[in-house]
Amino acid sequence: MGEARSVYIVAAERSGDLLGAGLIRELKAQTGDDITLAGVGGKAMAAEGVDSAVDITGLSILGFFDGLKSFGLLKERVAQTVADIIRTKPDMVVLIDSWGFMLRVAQGVREQDPDIRLVKYVGPQVFATRPGRARTLAGAVDHLMTILSFDAPYYEPHGLPVTFVGNPTLDRMPTGDGPGFRARHGLKPDRDVLLVLLGSRSSEVRRLWPSFEGAVKRLMEDRPDLQPVFLVAEPVEDILVPRLEAVGWFHVGEDEKADAFAAADTALACSGTVVTELATVGVPTVTGYRLGWLTWALIRALRVMKAPFISLVNIAAGRMLVPEFVQTRCTPSRLSGAVAEFLDDPQRRSALGDELMAATRELRGEGDASRRAAETVLTLLQAD
Template identity: 65%
Template sequence: MTTPPLVYLVAAERSGELLGADLIRSLRKARGDSIAFAGVGGAAMAAEGVPSAVDIDGLAIIGWIDGLLAWRRVKERVALTVADILERKPDVVVLIDSWGFMLRVAQGVRAADPSIKLIKYVGPQVFATRPGRAKTLAATVDHLLSIVSFDAPYYTEFGLPVTFVGNPTLERMPVGDGAAFRARHELPSDAELMLVLFGSRPSEIRRMYDVLVRALARVLAHRPALRLVIVLAEPVKDVVREKLAAETRLPDNLIIVEEAEKGDAFAAVDLALATSGTVITELATTGVPTVAAYRLGWITWALIRLLNVMKSPYTTLVNMASDSNLVLEHVQTRCTAGRLSASMEGLLEAPQRRLEIGQALRQATDDMRGEGRASDRAAEVVLQYLPDA
């Protein structure tokens, strides 16, 4: 009996494993059960029948200092992942996002068994910061699947094949039913709703929860009728629920929902306050005017400023792609309760401006989507590296 080709996927955080789950579905659609899968990931990939060979808890890391603090844990998980890949000897390994972790896995596999093909899915944002990573990646993997249309030249210069597939995040969000959401939660059709997303990484909750709550409390002091809709990201939902249960600065009538209701919640709200990340792109696809906030560790931030690492004036992908401040960004020193609340109140007081921003966000993400079918296009590339593809 012929052994089916094996695709091994590695994802170290929530946004990456969602891409992995999408890719698994597309590969199965193309080749049925004639492909075997294994990998490292979380609940979304496990739901597709690919349980994780390595625990990814604690690997969602942003910033140099957090990386140093987690170095022993990361090194251990890298070694376990490389060992599992070498034992299974897949035909192709797809390394999804998470630059530092995936680079170390790729280097470990390449050094031990150069015959295993390596595909990086989502490149580091070399158009915004640290362009030298393009050369490093080109020396390490066989192909890059890019989710943005304008970064290919950075990599092809060093001989790395690049395929722009588009961003599956732009296709993943269902058309939500805002009216149904309001009905389910007994909210009047004219109730003013603010969506709140605290983040999906434990480090984001530690850094962002308090400043976001203080900003919300300021807005509520002026607009007591405003209702808050809080969507809990799966990896941190228990931590956030616990914090909210003990919270005294916010009203008791919070609407707290899990990711299954995200699409309907997005369709129901007037505005969002969100920790910057993949969710900002999701909000943009549905035209939700958004105030985005982010804080790195202060030492990491100081190093970024000292070394002039950031090359783009923007931090969110939507703003980079549109070269405009459609998403109101508040990063590090500008991420204060006063600045955040002022941005929120400014938008709440300007319904016409919100409408215009929403339309511009939809247009920007339409332009970013490319030809669509991002996961199917990614699957087509992966299939090229499999026998009998």
């Protein structure tokens, strides 16, 4: 590739940080470290040698009114990110997920230095809501690397080139040791394990905790032998662990994720990437979600939701493989009832596990998504 090219990678929350880390690792491997990397991100990117130029704490924002409350912070971090990119003057900027933040960064960079190539990694889900974002993104960046095989027709009519690289998150799912996990933590091998995941955003934990706590209590009242295990994401340890310890519930960290997945008979999870991860390894899952009430009211009033489901697994399958309970339907009784149906029917669980794994194969693509993302970045750099 001649002289070393430079790439600036931006991630504003945990999921993007992990995608960024995978991309960094592959860029180094494919260039023999003959590439200059810088960026904004979290611990995962830092572990790959790219320390963040901007503090991303507090940028994991979801919902219109949550965004308004944090607008000052967001605006400040956008300005800092744009300033560092202009100072660094990379050949390319890769903007990962986080629609609102990345759009503002892209617009700021484009305004100050239009020669810097801008690549978006993970597009907004325009198939589900706000299709106008496809045109907006096409006017803000030069290329889209998508993790969804069905994204291209939404963007290409607006002149935005699209490359499907697959979903790196699903590549990261190693085979876990379920029996070892149970033995390590004193969980009985002949009793059901319910894995509970409340998301990686503090707002998700606060809104879902009453419903999830109530659901688990109901299930344990009817099934005293049930073994609930809470898998706690690193960004929400401070807010979630004290709640779990207050009621005496067992929890583990993300370092035991693969083994916990392998040990689970079923799961109760916050809607998001983790639902797709669970489906990839065949864990029957019930999912719930709550937005802020003002945001929810706005979504309902404007009828911006287009997709029939909120889970990618259900969208890919075209039917409800993962029971979904959103907003007013996300209640302890409904969640516990749906989980109980899985617990009471081992044969259904087994059959559903196979269906879930089949539904995620297309989402996963050909595998090695981070490698293909890096190949795309390097190809685009060579084309300059």
